[in-house]
Amino acid sequence: KLMDNTTWLANHTGRSYFILLGLFSQSKHPTLLCVVIFVIFLMALTGNTTLILLILSNAHLHTPMYFFISQLSVMDVMYISVTVPKMLMDRVMGVKKISFPECGIQMFLYLTLAGSEFFLLAAMAYDRYMAICHPLRYPVLMNYRICLFLAAGCWFLGSVDGFMLTPITMTFPFCRSREIHHFFCEVPAIIKLSCSDTSLIETLIYLCCILMLLIPVTVISSSYSLILLTIHKMNSVEGQKKAFTTCSSHMTVVILFYGATIYTYMIPSSYHTPEKDLVVSFFYTILTPVLNPLIYSLRNKDVTGSYANIIPHTLISQSL
Template identity: 45%
Template sequence: METRNHTTVVNFFLLGISSHSKDQPFIFALLLTMYLVCLMGNSLMIALIFTDHHLHTPMYFFLSNLSVVDLSYTSVTVPKMLINLLSEKKIISFPECITQLYFFSAFGLTEMFLLAVMAYDRYVAICSPLHYTLVMSRRVCSCLVAGCWGIAYLNCLLHAMFISRMSFCGPNTIHYFFCDITSLLKLSCSDTSTYVLALFIEASVIGLGPFLCILISYIRIIGTILKIHSAEGRHKAFSTCSSHLTVVSLFYGTILFNYFCPSLAYSLERDIVITIMYTVMTPMLNPLIYSLRNKEVKGALRRMRTRRKCFQIT
């Protein structure tokens, strides 16, 4: 029976994380805990930045958007993953699969762009502090964030539309726990050679572009920090970007290892663990990194607790 997208496949089967039923309760509890921590941590970060006027600066404006992306990025895959861990039939419909692929790719690409914008923000703050308020004006920050979201969503929309028009005649088993471009290309009956080549070229340009922007920004930042004579000044300058650098290392470290070192003792289990690290663990750790290593966020947390106590007394 033909469907609108010219495919005989109407459902896909997700093999998930583990085929051993005895491991699934533990995996479910672990992923649920990580997901709840991610939701609470990023929601708290958004609330802090929104309500505390001390955090109404470009850096925290970008950070609030990063928290929104992390919340959404994780919510695209984890709820369905948790449902499948409790279900015998791990099925996802074709429209659901394409929708999941689209939003997962879009949020992931948005995060890459946001991390690059945040690196540029730190570059301006450290290398051109006297021009910071002029360069990073509210209008510029809004345009940068809109560009991050807009370019990512338009780019991934083209991929989702192209893949939705491919033919899928079977098999329909995805050896993973969510729908991604690579998994669907392996199952397609269409000739994908041209698309795969175009995808590789585009991923090299759009995917590595933000990473190179981050790399260049930090090379300039380190060069400027090394020119500071006092140790206290160097420490203060470095502390303003240490949290962001830690987040970038976690996010790109796992992705680069996963996609650029596939031949190092490859296994599906290793691939799944690394994917969980950048789809669940990194979004969970991001707000913790910024709160534990940032005096301004700690101050905002104290002020929030003080306001809460005053409200309870009254």
């Protein structure tokens, strides 16, 4: 039955594979761009992995805030690994094809990770609200079990997005060109290849994005409104400064990630061009995973202090 369904799907779509035109076809210096992307990919892996290991190895960082930051780093490592290795391998091997099943799997993983990150950023804002507005009850209100529950909820809600949009998108009949003007199988780029009426799925995507954004944005805006009120009432200047530093790092990540996503999925298609879509997708798919660990590391004294403590110990152990 599985073989019959696969055959039917391939015949129904008229294609068993797609062609990813990617970033390199738009570049005057594709080899240089390939090297740059490879370096960015290594930086993202190194930065996020180092941050995860640092949080796991340092007991001082075993708090809800750093637990959520480590979850964000895990998502970023997986997020960039879904698209970049395939793109670089295709460039090196001179292949641009992606099979129908591979495209569906890539789309599902991408949607799941992006959706999970939406809700994780909301959970992080809620955690900051609890820490700043209810400091005395914070250890009870945000214990380890609750943090695990929130993180699991973020992953589950993200997977709902993937399970809902991927089958609908991939079962459309694709009788136009096989060429995807993108570097991975993103929903809007795939829909453009369909020869049937896509207005229904475009409406569904719009409504889905509203729901996926409305809940986190409501939590984030409510949390930060209450945080600002609490900070305003603080008598300690040092306490105000620390609260602002922590919250500004998180808000920077929120603006970067949500802004690019709103453009891709919620701005009318008449405002889109393949070139603009590539640039925006490159920004939040490839650059954001690099920026997140830098934002949380450079603006966080606890993390920079942990780095400072680990480096001397590493040098001493190597000398011995």
